[in-house]
Amino acid sequence: MKNQDISRRNFLLKMSAASGVSLGMAGILTGCGGGGESETADLEPVAETPVVAEEVSCTDVSGLTESEASMRDALSYVDTSTEEGKTCANCALYTVAADGENCGGCTLLKGPIHPEGYCISWAVQTA
Ligand code: SF4
Incomplete structure (x- = not known):
């Protein structure tokens, strides 16, 4: 036992x-x-670019000089990038829009710049 x-x-x-x-x-x-x-x-995926309504246009060049406006054409600026993974929002030359504005800026091109846009001078961000 x-x-x-x-x-x-x-x-x-x-x-x-x-x-x-x-x-x-x-x-x-x-x-x-x-x-x-x-x-x-x-969890929601982290957005890579700022949220901007698709109907927002950043193509108004009325405040630019003729040469500034033609520079946008020369660099083939568009509001919607067709290059995989390359947008103005992830370009080294992009400047974020001021509060309440949808279009940002660019240190190379004058005028409004769409975060989802692109031009042939796109540059990779460092750091
Ligand atoms: S250089 Fe071109 S791609 Fe880069 S932010 Fe300016 S317009 Fe966009």
């Missing part, structure tokens, strides 16, 4: 240890995102 108590005791201890390891692994997997639905699944 005493040997059976010891065996039962050993059995329960081993089961307890095994379940503890199992629960610990479940916690680790959950913490790493491997234990079910990830906690980040509900």
Whole structure:
């Protein structure tokens, strides 16, 4: 009878240890995102460019001189980039719009610049 108590005791201890390891692994997997639905699944992706309504136009060159306006044409400026991963918003020469304005600026081209625009002088940002 005493040997059976010891065996039962050993059995329960081993089961307890095994379940503890199992629960610990479940916690680790959950913490790493491997234990079910990830906690980040509900998060919104980070926007790469400022949110600007598609109907916003940044092509008004009425305040520019003729040479400033023609420079925009010479560099093929457009409000909507067709170059994968290249927009004014991620160009080194882009300047962010003042509060409440949709169009930003550019240190190279005069006039309003759409964050989703592009020209052939697009430059990669450093730092
Ligand atoms: S250089 Fe061209 S791509 Fe860069 S911000 Fe100015 S207009 Fe946009």
